Amino acid sequence: MMKLRYLPLLTLLFLLPMVANxxxxxxxxxxxKQANTHEIAKFFASNVDISILDETNVYSKAQSEMILEKFFKENKPVSVKLLHRINSNPNYNFGVLILTTDKGKFRVSYTLREINKVMELIELRIETEKPN
Structure with missing residues (x-):
């Protein structure tokens, strides 16, 4: 009887990492959506694989922030729609968005991996959204 009392608490502790992710x-x-590169950069791993339109490279955390900042200066966000998310694996997460800017629509995908118990952004791709 006493053991069942703690079951809800135990269940919550197991679900917390998935909710956090x-x-x-x-x-x-x-x-x-806010074009807040400073806050996004807090999630960057020490090296980030970035692909923006036709430019792909691996950049340091600081370089990644500058590249993303440049993109947002040229394409001011209007809205974001979360299309797809994979967060069933506690060590690996993936998100896909449609970013509407003043210059058009972009498909944004990003990959997070757990590094030293912290989810870090390891890959960011921004490509022109193709009409259906």
Missing amino acids: ADTIEKIAEYI
Whole structure:
């Protein structure tokens, strides 16, 4: 009888990491909508694989922030729609957004991986959204 009393608490402790990861995907989506590169950069791993339109490279955390800042200066966000998320694996998360800017629509995908017990953004891709 006593053991069942703690079951809800135990269940909550197991579900917390999944909820936190979902929040990370949504937080990054919100920061992208706000063009808040400083907050997005807090999630960057020490090296980030970035692909913006036709330019792909691996950049340091600081370089990644500058590249993203340049993109947002040229494409001011209007809205973001979270299309897809994978957060069933506690070590790996993936999000896909449609970013509407003053210059058009972009498909944004990002990958997070757990590094030293922290979810870090390891890959960011921004490509022109193709009409259906």
